[in-house]
Amino acid sequence: MILLRRFITLLLLALGLTAHAADWTRHDTEYSPKGADTCLKCHDADSDTDTFTAAAIFKGKHAQRGNAHAPFGPGGLQCEACHGPGGRHSAGGSKKKLTTNSFKPDSFLPVAERNAACLACHQGEQRSAWHAGAHARSDVACTDCHKLHTGNDAVRTKAxxxxxxxxxxKQQRADFHKTSAHPVKAGRMACSDCHDTHNAGSATAMLKRPTVTQTCQSCHADKRGPFLWEHAPAAEDCTQCHNAHGSVRNALLTKSPPLLCQQCHSVAGHPAVARTGAALPAASGGTAAGGSVFLLAGSCTNCHSQVHGSNHPAGTKLLR
Ligand code: HEC
Ligand code: HEC
Ligand code: HEC
Ligand code: HEC
Ligand code: HEC
Ligand code: HEC
Ligand code: HEC
Ligand code: HEC
Ligand code: HEC
Ligand code: HEC
Structure with a gap:
């Protein structure tokens, strides 16, 4: 009987008739006689722990009764839509006989098969490129981020x-605690404002937009231009000067001016003005303190305030 069933499943798979007749069902073949009622006989309030309540699955959208795509919808497999057939487990009722998908790291199922249980229903839309992403490639499980037996899935709440x-x-935790950072720590922003952790798409670092700069401009529209006088690097790539997450310098900068600017602009001299410091009269850029006026506090951006581009008719040197 079991063999016949497996044969039919394989045949359907070969014909491509079952979208994802997932492999994870192979460890148990019988569904429990009364679905969730069978399971809840044992997984009741007595078996709940501080961190887990089986019945809390009914607090989320999976419990929708009217949705034919939901586990508890019409014709749904209920608990076993995710955990796989639990007939043998229900009859045995002990961990030793555990043949259901527990979604746990020490499960007998590899990550790909645990995820297949979810992807059977969630392959579409957002997760269409799941398999190409860094998380899938690194064997991250859906359940490393999502908790389903709860009314409040922490990963889906901004704070x-x-x-x-x-x-x-860990590195990102450190970055977001630096003196200048996007307000993630304050709960005003979440990682998912910039990243789509399901989708690799063609974007770098699983960003929501194709490029880093387009991602930045989606919120900082004033830096998008077009400007009458562009500053080439700002139009090209914001991360030539900014860190995306956090920095110990002002305004998320990778370096402070003048060093920031001098990565690309000559250290040796300023146009039309000599800059050897104290030896020069003030009118030529010398200061009483002995430094070049071009390198004083705030330095370059004191004068070149429009580092992202200028719309002033006379803004060619990004001074206004
Ligand atoms: C006869 C009682 C009984 C029935 C019926 C039963 N279970 Fe269990 N289940 C247990 C016991 C006992 C454990 C082991 C719990 C433990 O040791 O932490 C367990 C463990 C589990 C685990 C894994 C927990 C872990 O710690 O890894 C899952 C998932 C599970 N059951 C799901 C189900 C589902 C789904 C059904 C219905 C198809 C079901 N159970 C029916 C008794 C039962
Ligand atoms: C039998 C199909 C099915 C399976 C299997 C399934 N889901 Fe769902 N899931 C749904 C449906 C239907 C919804 C509700 C969608 C809606 O209303 O927008 C949903 C909603 C969700 C949501 C949003 C939750 C909410 O309460 O709004 C998350 C997160 C989710 N599923 C993750 C998972 C994960 C992780 C797994 C595997 C452990 C999984 N799902 C397995 C059908 C399924
Ligand atoms: C790295 C963490 C992470 C992993 C791994 C992950 N998710 Fe998510 N998921 C999220 C976040 C964050 C959101 C909320 C996204 C948002 O608000 O824009 C979300 C939202 C969802 C939603 C509800 C919103 C929607 O897209 O309809 C579903 C369903 C879902 N995930 C399913 C899955 C499935 C299935 C897997 C495994 C294949 C998975 N997730 C793996 C982080 C993750
Ligand atoms: C939509 C998928 C889904 C459905 C439906 C579902 N579960 Fe789960 N279950 C999970 C996931 C994922 C985990 C891993 C822990 C978590 O995410 O909360 C889990 C964990 C468990 C565990 C192990 C808990 C532990 O940590 O010891 C038990 C027992 C369990 N579920 C029983 C049930 C029962 C009983 C039902 C039906 C009333 C059910 N589940 C319905 C996805 C599901
Ligand atoms: C303001 C948008 C934004 C937010 C918010 C954000 N990121 Fe990023 N993240 C980026 C950008 C842009 C990159 C690519 C950086 C690059 O290519 O130089 C990136 C890269 C990454 C990388 C790849 C390694 C690296 O550092 O380059 C990881 C991992 C990462 N982010 C995790 C997170 C986590 C975790 C959160 C939430 C705590 C988060 N990000 C919040 C924009 C953001
Ligand atoms: C279970 C561990 C785990 C969790 C939880 C996790 N990640 Fe990851 N993440 C990884 C691994 C492993 C990689 C791939 C190796 C690397 O780049 O560090 C990765 C890579 C990334 C990347 C880089 C992608 C690329 O193409 O370079 C980003 C961005 C990212 N994660 C964001 C997130 C966000 C946002 C969350 C929370 C919603 C999250 N991760 C939760 C393990 C995790
Ligand atoms: C989802 C919206 C969003 C995206 C995308 C975004 N930012 Fe921001 N950015 C913010 C918010 C909100 C603040 C905080 C403003 C405040 O505190 O008033 C901010 C602040 C900043 C600051 C000023 C920080 C300071 O300490 O003064 C810089 C610089 C910055 N972002 C650069 C970037 C760059 C570069 C990118 C792309 C990697 C980016 N932002 C992407 C929303 C965003
Ligand atoms: C050539 C270096 C450079 C590039 C490239 C650059 N910035 Fe900046 N940005 C700066 C400097 C320097 C400051 C600090 C200005 C100050 O102190 O007055 C700054 C400040 C900011 C601020 C906070 C103050 C404000 O003006 O709102 C935001 C937001 C910002 N940049 C976003 C961006 C975005 C988005 C991009 C990409 C489109 C980008 N920057 C590209 C150098 C740069
Ligand atoms: C990643 C390299 C890079 C960095 C960093 C950079 N610039 Fe530029 N900058 C350029 C390029 C390329 C041009 C265009 C040069 C051209 O058209 O001849 C330019 C043009 C300029 C111009 C206009 C020059 C002209 O002749 O019209 C000024 C002024 C300027 N940058 C100032 C700054 C300041 C101030 C900083 C630091 C906040 C800075 N730049 C950082 C690459 C950079
Ligand atoms: C005291 C104001 C002031 C400071 C400080 C200053 N600049 Fe300028 N900069 C100017 C003026 C004025 C011009 C226009 C000169 C001209 O039109 O000939 C200029 C022109 C430039 C140009 C265009 C060069 C060209 O060939 O036309 C660049 C590049 C530049 N500055 C970079 C910098 C950098 C990098 C710093 C910081 C190390 C800096 N400036 C600091 C006032 C300043």
Whole structure:
């Protein structure tokens, strides 16, 4: 009987008739007689722990009764839509006989098969490029980020999301705690404002827009231009001067001026003015203190304030 069933499944798979007749079902073949009612006989309030309540699955959208695509919708497989057939497990009822998908890291199922249980319903739209992304390639599980037996999935709430990501991304935790940072720590922004962690698409670093600069400009529209007088690097790539996450320097800068500017502009001299410092009269750029006026506090941006581009008719040198 079991063999016949497997044969039919394989045949359907070969014909491409079952979208994802997922492999994870192979460890148990029988569905429980009464669906969730069977499961909830044992996974009741007594078996709940501080961190887990089986019945809390009913607080989320998976519990929708009217949605034919939902586990608890008409004809849905209920608990077993995610956990796989649990007939044998229900009969045995012990961990030793555990043949269901527990979604746990120590599960007998590899990540790809655990994820297949979710992708069977969620392959479309947002996750169409899941398999090309850095998370899929690194064997990150859907359940490393999502918790489903809860009314409040932390990763989908702005304020609690970063902590979920920081469990793996320690460097980013440090970056967002620097003196200048996008207001993630304050809960005003989430990683998902810039990243789509499901989709690789063609974007660098799984960003929501194709390029870094387009991502930045989606919020900082005033830096998009077009400008009468462009500053080439600002039109090209914001990260030539800014860190995306955080920096110990003012305004998320990668370096402070004048060093920032001098990566590309000659250190040796300023146009039309000699700059050897104290030896020069003030009118020629010398200062009593002995430094060049071009390198004083605020330095380059004191005069070249329009570093992102200028719309002033006389703004060719980005001075106004
Ligand atoms: C006869 C009682 C019984 C029934 C019925 C039952 N279970 Fe279990 N289940 C258990 C026990 C006992 C454990 C082991 C719990 C433990 O040791 O932490 C377990 C473990 C699990 C686990 C894994 C938890 C872990 O710690 O890895 C999952 C998932 C699970 N059951 C799902 C189901 C589903 C889905 C159904 C219905 C198809 C079901 N169970 C029906 C008793 C039952
Ligand atoms: C039987 C199909 C099915 C399976 C299997 C399934 N889901 Fe869903 N899921 C749905 C439906 C339907 C919704 C509701 C969509 C809506 O209303 O927008 C949903 C909603 C969600 C949501 C949004 C939750 C909410 O409450 O708004 C998340 C996150 C999610 N699923 C993740 C998962 C993960 C992770 C897995 C695997 C552990 C999984 N799903 C397995 C059908 C499924
Ligand atoms: C790296 C963490 C992470 C992983 C891994 C992850 N997700 Fe998500 N998921 C999120 C975040 C963050 C959101 C909220 C996105 C937003 O608000 O724009 C989300 C939203 C969702 C939603 C609801 C919104 C929607 O797109 O309809 C579903 C469904 C979902 N994820 C399913 C999955 C499935 C299935 C997998 C595994 C294939 C998965 N997720 C893996 C972080 C993750
Ligand atoms: C939409 C998919 C989905 C459905 C439907 C679902 N679960 Fe789960 N279940 C999960 C995921 C994912 C986990 C891993 C822990 C988490 O995300 O909360 C889990 C974990 C569990 C565990 C192990 C908990 C632990 O940490 O020891 C048990 C037991 C369980 N589910 C029982 C059930 C029962 C009973 C039902 C039906 C009433 C059910 N599940 C319905 C996805 C689902
Ligand atoms: C379970 C661990 C884990 C969690 C949780 C996790 N990530 Fe990742 N993430 C990884 C791994 C592993 C990689 C690939 C290796 C690397 O780049 O560090 C990765 C890569 C990335 C990348 C780089 C992608 C690329 O193409 O270079 C981004 C962006 C990212 N994660 C964002 C997030 C966000 C946002 C969250 C929270 C919503 C999150 N991650 C949660 C493990 C995780
Ligand atoms: C303001 C937009 C923005 C926010 C918010 C944001 N990121 Fe990023 N992230 C980026 C950009 C842009 C890059 C690419 C940087 C590059 O290519 O120089 C990136 C790159 C990454 C990378 C790849 C490695 C690296 O540092 O280059 C990881 C991992 C990452 N982000 C994780 C996160 C996590 C986790 C959060 C939330 C705590 C987050 N990001 C919030 C814009 C953002
Ligand atoms: C989702 C919207 C959003 C995106 C995308 C975004 N930012 Fe921001 N940015 C903000 C917000 C909000 C602030 C904080 C403004 C405030 O505090 O009033 C900010 C602040 C800044 C600041 C000033 C920080 C300071 O300490 O003064 C800089 C510089 C900056 N962003 C650059 C970037 C760059 C570069 C990118 C692309 C990698 C980017 N932003 C992408 C929303 C965004
Ligand atoms: C050539 C270096 C450079 C490039 C490239 C650059 N910036 Fe800046 N940006 C700066 C400097 C320097 C400051 C600080 C200005 C100050 O102190 O007055 C700054 C400040 C900012 C600020 C905060 C103050 C304000 O004017 O709102 C934002 C936001 C910002 N930049 C966004 C961007 C975005 C978006 C891009 C890409 C389109 C970008 N920057 C490209 C050098 C640059
Ligand atoms: C990544 C390289 C790079 C960085 C960093 C950079 N610039 Fe530029 N800058 C350029 C390029 C390229 C041009 C265009 C030169 C041309 O058209 O001849 C330019 C043009 C200019 C011009 C107009 C020059 C002219 O002849 O019209 C000024 C002024 C200027 N930059 C100032 C600055 C200042 C101030 C900073 C620091 C805040 C800075 N730049 C940082 C690459 C850079
Ligand atoms: C005291 C004001 C002032 C400061 C400070 C200053 N500049 Fe200028 N800069 C000017 C003026 C004025 C011009 C226009 C000169 C002209 O039209 O001949 C100019 C022109 C330029 C040009 C265009 C060169 C060309 O060939 O036309 C560049 C590049 C430039 N500055 C870079 C910088 C950098 C880098 C710094 C910081 C190390 C800096 N400036 C600091 C006033 C300043």
């Amino acid at each position: 609690s999301q970063p902590e979920v990501c920081f469990t793996c991304h």
